[in-house]
Amino acid sequence: MDTNDIRFFEVGPRDGLQNESRVLSCADRVAMIEKLVDAGVRDVEIGSFVHPRWVPQMAQTDEVARQITRREGVRYWALVPNLKGLERAREAGVEHVAVFMSATEAHNQSNLNRSLDESLAALKRTTEAAVSEGMVVRAYISTVFGCPFEGDVDFARVLEIGEELLGNGAEHLSLGDTIGAGTPLQVGQGCARAVQHFGVERVALHLHDTQGLAVASALMAYQAGVRLFDGAVGGMGGCPYAPGAAGNLASEDLVNLLLSMGARVDADLSALCEVTGWLSEEVGLSVRSRYYPYWRSQ
Ligand code: HMG
Numbered sequence: 653m654d655t656n657d658i659r660f661f662e663v664g665p666r667d668g669l670q671n672e673s674r675v676l677s678c679a680d681r682v683a684m685i686e687k688l689v690d691a692g693v694r695d696v697e698i699g700s701f702v703h704p705r706w707v708p709q710m711a712q713t714d715e716v717a718r719q720i721t722r723r724e725g726v727r728y729w730a731l732v733p734n735l736k737g738l739e740r741a742r743e744a745g746v747e748h749v750a751v752f753m754s755a756t757e758a759h760n761q762s763n764l765n766r767s768l769d770e771s772l773a774a775l776k777r778t779t780e781a782a783v784s785e786g787m788v789v790r791a792y793i794s795t796v797f798g799c800p801f802e803g804d805v806d807f808a809r810v811l812e813i814g815e816e817l818l819g820n821g822a823e824h825l826s827l828g829d830t831i832g833a834g835t836p837l838q839v840g841q842g843c844a845r846a847v848q849h850f851g852v853e854r855v856a857l858h859l860h861d862t863q864g865l866a867v868a869s870a871l872m873a874y875q876a877g878v879r880l881f882d883g884a885v886g887g888m889g890g891c892p893y894a895p896g897a898a899g900n901l902a903s904e905d906l907v908n909l910l911l912s913m914g915a916r917v918d919a920d921l922s923a924l925c926e927v928t929g930w931l932s933e934e935v936g937l938s939v940r941s942r943y944y945p946y947w948r949s950q
Pocket residue numbers: 667670700701702703704706707731733734736737738740752763764765792793794795827828829830858860890891892893
């Protein structure tokens with residue numbers, strides 16, 4: 653990996669849609685994924701195998717996974733909370749899975765109905781089972797820069813959890829600022845510690861843009877050495893079990909920032925804006941992106 657190369661993870665078809673009041677049809681979800689891949693996205697999260705009563709927006713991920721036309725060189729990821737989710741992923745032909753837990757007890761309980769210790773054990777079982785079957789695992793840690801229930805988070809705890817999750821066999825971590833609580837300074841400092849601790853290939857950053865600071869935080873993270881970034885096209889998204897969670901940092905805002913810094917990103921900026929335009933005008937979702945209206949006006 654060259655120092656200017658970015659590995660960009662498009663999480664819109666999962667995080668972007670899981671908090672929408674409308675449940676999209678399977679056909680729209682498949683079309684969204686295929687348009688993103690056409691836009692040059694090489695890592696795309698297509699949905700989640702969580703309990704359909706907990707997140708009805710993701711209920712048809714099995715069907716979505718079966719319907720997408722796989723393209724060579726593209727990694728199609730799906731979120732799995734436990735062994736049951738892993739089994740569903742396997743049956744649907746998904747080979748890249750993302751496990752997840754929080755850095756804080758209260759959000760973990762709200763989101764997964766488990767204590768941190770129970771989740772550490774469940775993620776170990778799930779990751780080891782996935783790796784033994786030749787799957788690749790990403791591990792999310794949520795609430796790393798602030799928790800809706802517990803407030804401030806000790807970043808040393810994030811590093812400890814990260815060590816365990818990587819020790820189980822996860823390929824990399826994604827550090828989730830679930831409610832967009834982090835300041836650019838805090839995100840920059842945390843990312844510098846994580847990159848130093850785990851290495852550049854093992855640290856991704858997943859920002860939600862609650863305070864309008866996510867682009868500034870992404871810049872600080874880039875300067876701190878982060879080269880793996882998550883974004884959701886159109887800036888949609890949020891965790892339904894984190895009160896106050898806003899949309900993700902919009903992919904087009906993120907990619908625009910990274911290109912302006914001289915970084916290389918596979919995804920094409922204009923093509924991402926076309927997808928945002930399709931979601932807004934044809935699918936009828938409300939998008940929250942700064943760059944998209946500017947791009948349209950050009
Ligand atoms: P639970 O109620 O404790 O489940 O929920 P359980 O283990 O007691 O099982 C109860 C029943 O659910 C059983 O069925 C299981 O088989 C079934 P029964 O025997 O009664 O017929 N079940 C399942 N069914 C389908 N798929 C499954 C599954 N697992 C059990 N995977 C559970 C525990 C984990 C299932 C629930 O809490 C859950 O689904 N939580 C997911 C919540 C979620 O999706 N949150 C949003 C994603 S995380 C996020 O957005 C943050 C992130 O973006 C990063 C960031 O921003 O920080 C990643």
